[in-house]
Amino acid sequence: RGSMGQLLGACAGDLDTDLAVSIQARRTSLELMLRSIKAKKYVVMGHDYNLPFGPWGMEVEPQMLALHQTFIQNPKICMFCTSQHLADFVQKFSQGKVKTKLCYCADYGYFDGKVQPVQPDEQKYVTF
Numbered sequence: 001r002g003s004m005g006q007l008l009g010a011c012a013g014d015l016d017t018d019l020a021v022s023i024q025a026r027r028t029s030l031e032l033m034l035r036s037i038k039a040k041k042y043v044v045m046g047h048d049y050n051l052p053f054g055p056w057g058m059e060v061e062p063q064m065l066a067l068h069q070t071f072i073q074n075p076k077i078c079m080f081c082t083s084q085h086l087a088d089f090v091q092k093f094s095q096g097k098v099k100t101k102l103c104y105c106a107d108y109g110y111f112d113g114k115v116q117p118v119q120p121d122e123q124k125y126v127t128f
Contacts, residue, residue: 019043025051025079027068034071044072046081046090046100053093073097 020039022029025046033042049056052068072079073094080103081087087100 021045025072027052027064027071030068030071030077034074034077039076042074042077044077044079045103046079046086047105049086049089051090051093053098054089057093069094069097075099 015036016038018040020033020037020042022033022042022044025044030044033044051057052065052072071077078099078101079087079090081090081100082103082105084102087102090098090100
């Protein structure tokens with residue numbers, strides 16, 4: 001256990017990579033990624049509308065809203081959005097300050113009960 005500052009201090013600068021991916025757009029996740037991983041580019045996965053923009057956005061600590069917006073507007077970040085509607089929403093309510101790219105969710109066949117193995121040369125999509 002420890003504070004966010006202790007966590008950031010413990011891992012700051014130890015990881016240098018081409019691409020860093022945050023699986024969510026929460027402020028703490030973005031802060032950890034941006035402050036502890038040195039990368040050429042960053043991706044944040046946009047799954048829902050719980051963002052620091054627009055009518056549905058929520059920040060637990062209102063005074064942290066500007067910081068959250070600053071992190072997500074970083075020019076090295078691109079938000080992969082799960083729908084065109086979400087990408088348009090982010091563009092509209094961030095006033096074009098957040099780079100977005102449409103990236104539909106993967107379908108792993110969790111509910112169909114049949115997972116067919118696929119040979120690498122047969123794949124049409126990339127999972128990272």
